[in-house]
Each structure stands twice: as C-alpha cells, then as structure tokens.
Amino acid sequence: MTIVTATFVARAGPAHYIRRATPVAARRARGTHVSHRVVCRSAVEGGDLEYTDLRDWIATVRELGEVRDVRGADWETEIGRVTEMVHHADDGPAVLFDDIPGYPAGQRILVNAIATQRRLAITLGMPADIERRALMDEFLALTEAGRAIPPRYVKDGSVFENVMTGDAVDVLKFPTPMWHPDDGGRYIGTGCVDVMKDPNSDWVNLGTYRVMIHDSKRVGLYISPGKHGKQFQDAYFKRGEPCPVAIVVGSDPLLFLASTVEVPQGVSEYDWAGGIRGEPYDVVKAPITGLPIPANAEIVLEGFVKPGYTLPEGPFGEWTGYYASGTRAEPVMDVKAIYHRDDPIMLGVPPQKPPWEPHKYREYLRSALLLRDLQNAGVPGVKDAMCFSVGGTRLLVAVSIEQRYAGHARQAGHVAAMCRAGAYLGRYTIVVDDDIDVTDINDVLWAMATRSDPERSLDIIHRAWSGPLDPAIQPGKKGHNSRLIIDACRPWEWRDEFPKAIGPDIETKRETRKKWGWVLDGGSVAPKRNTVLAGAGTKSRAAKTAATALNQPLADDTSME
Structure with missing residues (x-):
C-alpha cells in the first residue's frame, strides 16, 4: 500500500x-502521520464514532445505503x-x-x-436509531x-x-x-x-x-x-x-x-x-x-x-x-x-430556501443549546424547545413549560428570544404548555390559535440583534430587528377553568406511533417479530444499529425518550 x-x-x-x-x-x-480509524465511545451505550475523515464518513454511511x-x-x-x-x-x-x-x-x-437524524447521529458517534430528545441530551453532554x-x-x-x-x-x-x-x-x-x-x-x-x-x-x-x-x-x-x-x-x-x-x-x-x-x-x-x-x-x-x-x-x-x-x-x-x-x-452546503441541510441538523442541535440556555438562566419548568427548520432554526422558535407562577410564560419567552442560542436574527418565539408537542408545528400553531389572544398575549422586543441577511429589514437598517413573544399558554389567572383538550397526551401519541406507525407507512400487515433485514450483517456498527431499530418487536414498550 x-x-x-x-x-x-x-x-x-x-x-x-x-x-x-x-x-x-x-x-x-x-x-x-498515518491515518487510522478511531472508535470512541459516547455516553450513549453502544455509540461509536466510526470515521477519521470525510472518506471514512462516506464509507460508513454508504454501508447504510444512504x-x-x-x-x-x-x-x-x-x-x-x-x-x-x-x-x-x-x-x-x-x-x-x-x-x-x-x-x-x-x-x-x-x-x-x-x-437526516440518522446521519447526524452517526456523525456525533451515536447509535443511528437514537431518538430526538436522547440525541439532544447526549449532544449537550458531549x-x-x-x-x-x-x-x-x-x-x-x-x-x-x-x-x-x-x-x-x-x-x-x-x-x-x-x-x-x-x-x-x-x-x-x-x-x-x-x-x-x-x-x-x-x-x-x-x-x-x-x-x-x-x-x-x-x-x-x-x-x-x-x-x-x-x-x-x-x-x-x-x-x-x-x-x-x-x-x-x-x-x-x-x-x-x-x-x-x-x-x-x-x-x-x-x-x-x-x-x-x-x-x-x-x-x-x-x-x-x-x-x-x-x-x-x-x-x-x-x-x-x-x-x-x-x-x-x-x-x-x-x-x-x-x-x-x-x-x-x-x-x-x-x-x-x-x-x-x-x-x-x-x-x-449551498444555502437554500428553508428547510435545507444545516437547518435539518441544527433543528436538533440549536434546540438543545436553547434548552440549555433556558435552564442555565434559571427558568424553571422548561420541558422542551424547538428551533424550527422552516424558520432557518432562528426565525421561529417554540418553548414548552409547566406553568408555575404568573409571568412564567413571559419570562421563558423573553429569555429564549435573547439568550445566546436565540439572540442572532430571531423573530418569533412561541411559548406553550407542556401538553403541546413542540416538535409538531401544527400542535404549536393550534395552541397559538386557541390559547392566545392578541390583546393580552403579545410582547415586542425592540432593537434586537439582526444582520445583513434579514430580508424583512430595509437595506441600510439591518443591524437591528424586533422580536415577537407569543404567550400561547392557558391564561394563568383562569387556567383551571380553561376547556380540557381532547385527544391523548404527548407520550401516548408517541407510543401509539411507535407501535402502530406501520399503518401510516404503507404496510398492509404488522411487521413480523425479529425479521432480519437484508444487509443487517454489514461490518458497520451503525448499520447493525439501524437494522436493529427497524426490527424492534411490535410489543416493544421502550420509552421514546
């Protein structure tokens, strides 16, 4: 050689x-220097970093058919x-x-x-089948x-x-x-x-x-x-x-x-x-x-x-x-x-109309950083955060909280809009209750449409940090923009009187999707237990992990997070 x-x-x-x-x-x-393959263990059990350079990385994801x-x-x-x-x-x-x-x-x-989430996980040395919140938590730990x-x-x-x-x-x-x-x-x-x-x-x-x-x-x-x-x-x-x-x-x-x-x-x-x-x-x-x-x-x-x-x-x-x-x-x-x-x-990685490649992986990473910023700022009861890829992970953000006191939602919204992860070129920050799945933009918009009212639910921050690439700001004035905080939580004063929402809670919906999602994925019958996929015997640990994820038993009760 x-x-x-x-x-x-x-x-x-x-x-x-x-x-x-x-x-x-x-x-x-x-x-x-001679290049050598390094396998390093992440804090997630079974996570491997299987590459040392771009060529190694391509070979690794190629084994997954990606x-x-x-x-x-x-x-x-x-x-x-x-x-x-x-x-x-x-x-x-x-x-x-x-x-x-x-x-x-x-x-x-x-x-x-x-x-994709799978290729992002492989890049970070995590199992290809890792769930969103576990990926975010592990990213913060790393x-x-x-x-x-x-x-x-x-x-x-x-x-x-x-x-x-x-x-x-x-x-x-x-x-x-x-x-x-x-x-x-x-x-x-x-x-x-x-x-x-x-x-x-x-x-x-x-x-x-x-x-x-x-x-x-x-x-x-x-x-x-x-x-x-x-x-x-x-x-x-x-x-x-x-x-x-x-x-x-x-x-x-x-x-x-x-x-x-x-x-x-x-x-x-x-x-x-x-x-x-x-x-x-x-x-x-x-x-x-x-x-x-x-x-x-x-x-x-x-x-x-x-x-x-x-x-x-x-x-x-x-x-x-x-x-x-x-x-x-x-x-x-x-x-x-x-x-x-x-x-x-x-x-x-040429920019495109959102969402495109960096927006798709930053949706996980910037959301994790925003969650950490909120926690480090001392905002209690924060359950999740989402920097939506359709807004370039900057222009549209949602935060879910378990309300604990009057003004809690406003506090979370203002911190999210102006902390390190949210400061540059943000625009809309929506705060929702913890029964809302912030990863589902339809759920977030439903909460905004049914729990907020323009007269009592909006705050505007003036002269926030913007940049030359903001299309909504007039040329020559692009150093600053404004932020809109939307409190889409049940009003604190009468939250106990607010109508009860229909449908299952977030965890129940995720468990249903995990067990019965094959109905939506084009399958006519439930997948067989312990089916072996073609290619599952590849040398790559990431490929084996992905194959294992695709062949989980129907009755698997493992938590999504």
Whole structure:
C-alpha cells in the first residue's frame, strides 16, 4: 500500500506543484502521520464514532445505503439543481457527484451529508436509531466545557499529497458549481471550515463563511458582522496587518458541524470536536500562515486578507431563501498556496430556501443549546424547545413549560428570544404548555390559535440583534430587528377553568406511533417479530444499529425518550 504525500522545497523562484509517493511503513518509521480509524465511545451505550475523515464518513454511511452516486452532472446548472432537490426532500440521501464534465474523474462533490437524524447521529458517534430528545441530551453532554480536548499537532498529513504554490496556484482546478442561477460567481466555500486566529491570544476559531472565486488566485471572503471571524479580521486590520486565513474545503462532517454551531467564546472548535471524538483532532501547521489545518483535509486554500483590499462580491442565495444582499465590496483573500489530496472531495452546503441541510441538523442541535440556555438562566419548568427548520432554526422558535407562577410564560419567552442560542436574527418565539408537542408545528400553531389572544398575549422586543441577511429589514437598517413573544399558554389567572383538550397526551401519541406507525407507512400487515433485514450483517456498527431499530418487536414498550 502506498500513500502519496508532499515534499516542501524551501527555495525562491518558480512555482512548485510537488507530489511524492512514500510507503506507509517508511512514514511510520519517521513518526509522520498515518491515518487510522478511531472508535470512541459516547455516553450513549453502544455509540461509536466510526470515521477519521470525510472518506471514512462516506464509507460508513454508504454501508447504510444512504449515499447516491451521480455521474456526469455539469457544474454550470445541474449540480445546483440536484442539490436543491435533495435538500428539500424528506430523508434525502447524501449525494456524491463524480465525472463532472471538464474536470478529471475522481474530483468529487458531496452534498446533503448530514441532513437526516440518522446521519447526524452517526456523525456525533451515536447509535443511528437514537431518538430526538436522547440525541439532544447526549449532544449537550458531549459538548460540556470539561470534555474539550485540544488538537494534536502531527508532522504530516494526506492533505499535502499535492501542493500548489506561486504561479501554480489555481483555485479553478476544482469543479466548483454555480449553486444558484443568479449567484454573482462560483462559491467554493459553502461547506467550508475557515480557520482563523485571534491576533491577541492563542484562540483558534473555525467558522463557515461564504467564499466566492474571483479568479485563479483570489477569492472573496464574506463574514457577517459580529461573528468571531469578523472580530479577528477587524483586529488585524486595526493593526494595519493582513489577516491569515486557511479555508478547508472538504473536512469531515463533525468538524464542519463544529464550525456552524455556537461554541462558547474563547473555545476552539478543534477542542470541541476533540471532546466529541474522545481524542485530540490531528492537525498540521500550515506552511505559510502557521495556522492549524486538519491533517486529513481534502482541500485547503491558504493565504491572507489585506486591509482595504476589496472586490465586488455577491449576490448569493442565502439561508433565508432570498438574495438578501446584492453585490458589495468585500475583502479579498490572496491565495498563496493550495494543498489537496489525490482525487479530492469538496463538501458542498449551498444555502437554500428553508428547510435545507444545516437547518435539518441544527433543528436538533440549536434546540438543545436553547434548552440549555433556558435552564442555565434559571427558568424553571422548561420541558422542551424547538428551533424550527422552516424558520432557518432562528426565525421561529417554540418553548414548552409547566406553568408555575404568573409571568412564567413571559419570562421563558423573553429569555429564549435573547439568550445566546436565540439572540442572532430571531423573530418569533412561541411559548406553550407542556401538553403541546413542540416538535409538531401544527400542535404549536393550534395552541397559538386557541390559547392566545392578541390583546393580552403579545410582547415586542425592540432593537434586537439582526444582520445583513434579514430580508424583512430595509437595506441600510439591518443591524437591528424586533422580536415577537407569543404567550400561547392557558391564561394563568383562569387556567383551571380553561376547556380540557381532547385527544391523548404527548407520550401516548408517541407510543401509539411507535407501535402502530406501520399503518401510516404503507404496510398492509404488522411487521413480523425479529425479521432480519437484508444487509443487517454489514461490518458497520451503525448499520447493525439501524437494522436493529427497524426490527424492534411490535410489543416493544421502550420509552421514546
């Protein structure tokens, strides 16, 4: 077996594009990095993290039948159209594009990676059949500050199998799609992880910021105001210094996920991901900027953003479902080097009208973070929280409580609207009683329609935190928006006189769906007990877990949560 690595030549002069094959045994003898599969146990019994990089992850979910291969789709229109289609499909597969016209076979693009609960669970090292609330609780346990594990620097990595520097740098080497018809250009950075460092400390931040190709050696980097990356960039510019950036196009899904959630101030997403993995995340020092980059990344662009250097960027279809901002002058990154694996795989996560891929997994993760924020703020009796994907997990939120005193519902609503998980670009917060299933938007809207009254049930918060992508705010005034708190609980003063609701409680409904759901799923008879599914004997633990979940006995009384 041979792994291709890179050799760096420290000399001035012509550009270098270098490849060298080195046997694994020789690399081990030198103490350089060799990828190995790590299986780490999560707090959930039986949970395994079965991958170390994007390729491992694809192989793992492929065993579950969750990957579709598409060959021959063009980058100009077809990849974007197929991506939009699968993003809006219920339980849609991960799609791997190959044989893209105009590019060598083997240069691939993966989309819709963690858009389902099963694939999210596998990404987090949990059983594929884990229930929603158990997933949320385990996610919170995995992300406790005490679990953070700093990254481990290694000497080499597969990211250096190919190296481009100087005149050889060519961002157009990769089959970056035109994701939406009216985009201002080709966006290589949608599922990217942008590595930046605070100039005033050792804090390394990973964020996902959109990256547009200007030409073969320049890309535009747009970061929303208030984000950590923007704070770092402004700090460098205030000093009159260029801001170093490493753009990872093709990390494993866990690291991408880490870059898209609210990690506490001062905590590196590398540490956060290491805590979930149960061991340090392997990184290498980028040769030019010194930034830590994933040792097994598929593609990395390394360079600097200079103060005052801008070019027109956008428009770009964004997560609200609109071209919320037009073409504007935005900072430009000069790409000084590109590193990539053989046959690299780009991770594509282009925004779509909600709900799309990140909204589907953030519906679990941001809901969990919101629940923790409410509890940490001392709001009692909070039963559940839901950040609805149809609102981009920000614009529409519901919280259920067991009412304990007058004003309790208002307290929960105001905290949910303005805590860390809910502060940025929120709009509507609905508070309901604990007999309402907040995961069912119809149940939430029913409570709002029948238990609230506009005269007594509404509060408005003025001048809350908004952003440039808010389509409902007039251009030039997008720094602030307002929030509407809707108290859809039974009125505290006469709650005992409020009419009794018909129908079963939440737990009874879930147990009924668990036992008799096959009636709705197209079955004509109840599934047989202990039926063995084809493919249940695969090597992947995740595949075995999923097969077991699908073959639970009809009379299983296990709680849904």
